Amino acid sequence: MMAVSSLQEPSMPAATEGSDDLMSDFVVLPANDESIGFGPVAGSGPLEHLKLSLPQDDGSSLSTCSDDLTHQEAEERIAKVLEENTILKEKVAKSTAKIRQQFEAFTAWQKQLDKAQHALRAELAMAQLMLDEKTSAEAELQKQVQELAAERQALLEASRAVAAEHDEATKQAEAVQAVNNTIEDSMSFCDPVPGLLPSKDRAEMSLSQTMVKLHDEQSKTAQLTKKIEELTDKLERASRKTEEFKEIVAELSKKLYEADSRNTAFTSQATSKCAELETALLEKEALVRALQGQCESKVAEIDDLRRALLTAEKNCDRARRDYAELLHTWQEFENSNDAGERTFVRVERQSGVAASRQAEKHVQELAERDSQITTLKKDVEKLQKELELLPPLQAQVEV
Incomplete structure (x- = not known):
């Protein structure tokens, strides 16, 4: 130019x-x-x-402000914006990956904890069911023992009554025997009168029946005693099993208490972790909003640079027109000058060609800047999509 x-x-x-x-x-x-x-x-x-x-009759002027950005500065700024955008995208991707990893670990830990609690509750329910069954069996055995004890008491009372009757019958037999002996001694010298003395066979029959009845009662008492002993052994075994089940229930209750304690601790940790994740999400959202604002400011800056390039292109076109007018004026002036002036005109023409090439180069650079701006807008849209993924992740973390 x-x-x-x-x-x-x-x-x-x-x-x-x-x-x-x-x-x-x-x-x-x-x-x-x-x-x-x-x-x-x-x-x-x-x-x-x-x-x-321009000429006085035109009334317009062509100028560019001294504070306009050059193409090199615009290119440097755009490259810097793209580099910052790449760094910000990497940071957002790392933060998103870290948050997802923490959420997946938290979800796996929550599933494992729920599974362990479910298993402990199932074991506790099974132990409680077995304890209820043993308690009902123990109550049934206790009832049977009480019934057998009552029956044994009745048999003992019957046995005592039979023994009393046996003693009374024995005493009566001894008295009869003594009377018989006395009668025999006193009647050794006289004949007995039929019907006046008691019948010896009848007394002996009553005594034998009493002995048989006593033997039967003793047999029943022995059977009941044996049955009571068996039931007592069974009750003792049931009591031992009940104690064992009580120990198992106590141990399971202890484990459940420990599990509840761990669950409480884990819940507090999970709550704190959720709070930390929520804080991290809020920080990331703030960071992404700040990055989005920076991206918007960078886009605005790139738009300003593009407008500056367009202004420069317009100035270049106006400079070409002014140069054409000047060249035309100079060609008119050329006829009155020497060969050195013709050389100047050739140099001026070469300068005009160089200016045209420079303008074309600026147009190509502007097209490249437009493509870079399009890429940057795509990156901003991608960041916005990643921002849209944050609320579902936060909702899952809250769940």
């Missing part, structure tokens, strides 16, 4: 300073009173400090 320092003609105003890498410093003085001067080149890049004046 040509850099014009000054231009003074009757029909053209003076041009301001500019820059061109292809043009060297020189001054051309015409033969007449009119003069055209070209000063030194000053500038740090294409389209930098470009100021051209």
